[in-house]
Amino acid sequence: MEITQEQLIGILPATPQAAAGIYVPLLNLYMPQFGISTPARVGSFLAQIGEESADFRYTKEIASGQEYEGRKDLGNVFPGDGAKFKGRGLIQITGRNMYNECSHDIYGDTRLLDTPQLLEAPDMATRSACWFWDKVKNLNAIADLPDTWVHPGVHQYSKFQWMTILINGGLNGYNQRIANYQRAKTVLGF
Numbered sequence: 001m002e003i004t005q006e007q008l009i010g011i012l013p014a015t016p017q018a019a020a021g022i023y024v025p026l027l028n029l030y031m032p033q034f035g036i037s038t039p040a041r042v043g044s045f046l047a048q049i050g051e052e053s054a055d056f057r058y059t060k061e062i063a064s065g066q067e068y069e070g071r072k073d074l075g076n077v078f079p080g081d082g083a084k085f086k087g088r089g090l091i092q093i094t095g096r097n098m099y100n101e102c103s104h105d106i107y108g109d110t111r112l113l114d115t116p117q118l119l120e121a122p123d124m125a126t127r128s129a130c131w132f133w134d135k136v137k138n139l140n141a142i143a144d145l146p147d148t149w150v151h152p153g154v155h156q157y158s159k160f161q162w163m164t165i166l167i168n169g170g171l172n173g174y175n176q177r178i179a180n181y182q183r184a185k186t187v188l189g190f
Contacts, residue, residue: 001037002028003046003188010187011043011180012050019056023090026126034134043184044143044163049090049129050180051173059125060117061087061094068095075100088119091129091167098136102128105135137166 005020065086074095103112151162
């Protein structure tokens with residue numbers, strides 16, 4: 001399924017018109033390549049990347065990245081890795097390991113390790129977000145579940161809470177994400 005600029009703004013009303021004009025063609029190019037092809041998948045994806053990118057305003061994390069310095073779990077093992085591999089793209093790819101994996105999967109080489117800023121350009125910001133959604137976190141499978149699904153475990157997170165945790169590591173910005181999701185359900189009719 002393809003989306004229009006009007007649908008994108010209906011889901012993410014704070015998105016600047018100029019950004020919608022840039023990103024809608026890229027979303028329509030890359031979402032299907034990564035199986036983000038049903039109303040529930042597209043709506044879930046847009047709800048999440050809308051919050052992650054502040055409605056397509058940022059493709060680079062505003063913070064310095066210092067909080068990621070020395071984080072071996074992210075592969076940040078060299079001095080300066082925290083800032084060099086801070087969140088970039090519409091879904092904020094973070095850490096040396098993830099940049100390396102993304103670079104190998106998309107380019108077949110390590111160019112993102114040498115030039116991490118490539119993830120800031122609209123094309124790669126979009127493509128990397130779709131890649132992360134599908135190839136890293138398999139979120140299409142979760143988007144396909146009914147809204148009543150609950151992740152088993154001590155906390156029993158809702159479907160959308162669980163998606164947020166898989167993307168963000170926590171529930172940061174959850175209220176905005178769920179508001180985006182509710183609008184997506186209305187606009188895309190799922």
